Amino acid sequence: MTHNFSELHDATARELRDRARGGAFTGVTCGIAMGHVQANLVILPKAEAFDFLLFCQRNPKPCPLVDVTDAGNPEPKRCAPGADLRTDLPRYRVYRHGELVDEPTDIVTLWQPDWVAFLVGCSFTFENALLQAGLPLRHIELGCNVPMYRTNIACEPAGMFHGPMVVSMRPMTPAQAIRATHICSRFARAHGTPIHLGDPSAIGIRDIARPDFGDAVPIAPGEIPVFWACGVTPQAVVMQAKPAICVTHKPGHMFVTDWKDVDLE
Amino acid sequence: MTHNFSELHDATARELRDRARGGAFTGVTCGIAMGHVQANLVILPKAEAFDFLLFCQRNPKPCPLVDVTDAGNPEPKRCAPGADLRTDLPRYRVYRHGELVDEPTDIVTLWQPDWVAFLVGCSFTFENALLQAGLPLRHIELGCNVPMYRTNIACEPAGMFHGPMVVSMRPMTPAQAIRATHICSRFARAHGTPIHLGDPSAIGIRDIARPDFGDAVPIAPGEIPVFWACGVTPQAVVMQAKPAICVTHKPGHMFVTDWKDVDLE
Numbered sequence: 001m002t003h004n005f006s007e008l009h010d011a012t013a014r015e016l017r018d019r020a021r022g023g024a025f026t027g028v029t030c031g032i033a034m035g036h037v038q039a040n041l042v043i044l045p046k047a048e049a050f051d052f053l054l055f056c057q058r059n060p061k062p063c064p065l066v067d068v069t070d071a072g073n074p075e076p077k078r079c080a081p082g083a084d085l086r087t088d089l090p091r092y093r094v095y096r097h098g099e100l101v102d103e104p105t106d107i108v109t110l111w112q113p114d115w116v117a118f119l120v121g122c123s124f125t126f127e128n129a130l131l132q133a134g135l136p137l138r139h140i141e142l143g144c145n146v147p148m149y150r151t152n153i154a155c156e157p158a159g160m161f162h163g164p165m166v167v168s169m170r171p172m173t174p175a176q177a178i179r180a181t182h183i184c185s186r187f188a189r190a191h192g193t194p195i196h197l198g199d200p201s202a203i204g205i206r207d208i209a210r211p212d213f214g215d216a217v218p219i220a221p222g223e224i225p226v227f228w229a230c231g232v233t234p235q236a237v238v239m240q241a242k243p244a245i246c247v248t249h250k251p252g253h254m255f256v257t258d259w260k261d262v263d264l265e
Numbered sequence: 266m267t268h269n270f271s272e273l274h275d276a277t278a279r280e281l282r283d284r285a286r287g288g289a290f291t292g293v294t295c296g297i298a299m300g301h302v303q304a305n306l307v308i309l310p311k312a313e314a315f316d317f318l319l320f321c322q323r324n325p326k327p328c329p330l331v332d333v334t335d336a337g338n339p340e341p342k343r344c345a346p347g348a349d350l351r352t353d354l355p356r357y358r359v360y361r362h363g364e365l366v367d368e369p370t371d372i373v374t375l376w377q378p379d380w381v382a383f384l385v386g387c388s389f390t391f392e393n394a395l396l397q398a399g400l401p402l403r404h405i406e407l408g409c410n411v412p413m414y415r416t417n418i419a420c421e422p423a424g425m426f427h428g429p430m431v432v433s434m435r436p437m438t439p440a441q442a443i444r445a446t447h448i449c450s451r452f453a454r455a456h457g458t459p460i461h462l463g464d465p466s467a468i469g470i471r472d473i474a475r476p477d478f479g480d481a482v483p484i485a486p487g488e489i490p491v492f493w494a495c496g497v498t499p500q501a502v503v504m505q506a507k508p509a510i511c512v513t514h515k516p517g518h519m520f521v522t523d524w525k526d527v528d529l530e
Contacts, residue, residue, distance in 0.1 A: 046315065053318050053319065054333055057318065057322065057330055058343070068319055159335070
């Protein structure tokens with residue numbers, strides 16, 4: 001993912017969605033429409049939706065729900081009235097039986113009348129608050145993806161959905177980690193406070209230099225790794241469950257809501 | 266409801282549940298097993314459970330979920346491992362097509378393999394915190410039920426479930442109301458902060474002296490009514506939806522979990 005400090009940095013959520021809908025914007029949403037809540041997307045048929053909703057309810061730190069649509073209706077009425085989740089993301093991923101089969105820019109012809117869309121809160125919300133507080137975010141300084149790791153922390157299972165929590169990592173001094181924890185306590189609907197800091201092996205991470213997703217970042221002397229529950233968790237869990245069909249956003253290509261970050265406090 | 270300051274005031278949650286299971290305790294749970302989180306119960310068949318779970322997710326202030334069971338399993342594994350929701354409440358209510366048909370002390374023979382049980386947070390949690398802070402609770406001083414009112418605040422609908430929010434009311438001075446708001450902000454899973462204070466008509470309450478549920482309490486000079494979203498809301502909404510079958514606790518006869526009030530912070 002490259003960060004997009006373009007003309008879209010100050011775009012409204014609706015402008016961004018309109019461009020995505022028309023196919024004029026198919027890129028990553030990091031650094032655009034700043035201040036608007038962005039969300040991970042998971043779409044499942046209603047037959048699997050109860051178990052997935054229960055999974056999110058039982059695992060609110062990795063799966064903080066921002067909005068859930070009525071079955072068959074692609075409009076997220078609460079966080080973006082008038083939007084259409086079949087067209088308004090820059091790029092999608094289509095999984096059949098857990099295998100990635102396509103990365104289209106819309107899912108109009110795929111959409112089924114029993115599909116339910118889940119929008120899950122995203123780290124951009126608390127990262128914006130950390131940046132505003134002057135705290136360092138190494139992956140943004142370096143213009144790369146945040147490093148993410150599979151842990152040995154088991155999520156609470158729900159029906160067909162189970163698996164380990166995935167975490168993102170940001171290096172900080174202990175004093176910065178404490179300040180970040182304080183700030184993130186305001187954002188329970190965007191992963192909230194960290195789930196661990198310090199020794200990576202305590203949560204089953206063998207090699208901090210080799211993330212499972214994203215890019216490695218250096219940890220400076222005097223810094224410790226700080227770990228947050230990550231919105232990749234629900235996608236990893238769904239892939240492992242191998243439902244007949246599932247649609248998500250392509251990583252980094254998030255849904256941009258009308259809500260402002262402060263609305264999630 | 267009368268308040269029970271008996272020998273059970275300091276009982277453990279398990280002792281209380283064991284007595285309820287054996288039929289030795291069939292009373293109200295207010296003032297017993299103090300410090301343990303108590304919860305409202307709603308049981309629905311899985312066919313209606315997705316819409317109800319979605320309703321709770323969309324309306325977290327009246328419907329803060331404490332635990333949701335796997336379909337067919339009456340054990341609330343997270344908040345009370347080993348407990349049995351078919352037997353461990355003092356008294357139940359059985360509704361068929363929205364009509365109250367029975368108030369049994371267990372539902373062992375009724376229970377079906379597709380039933381899902383929802384445990385919804387309860388005002389006792391924040392009331393305990395308010396009492397510990399020295400704030401007055403008029404209905405407890407008077408030994409009566411808290412007054413509850415239907416409002417004109419529409420809940421966010423989900424499928425078959427829709428209807429107005431029900432609120433509970435506690436009279437306080439403005440300074441006490443501010444302190445209570447601060448304290449309750451710690452308990453998002455037990456209704457959280459008030460939803461209104463002052464003029465009852467602003468939320469559609471015509472006569473504060475005539476509550477829709479519970480008992481009227483006097484408001485002293487210098488006090489204002491302070492309103493919290495109430496756990497009666499999901500029950501009222503389910504009754505209005507008239508599912509073929511629904512089981513709840515009898516009002517005041519709550520499920521007592523192993524969790525302590527501080528665990529909900």
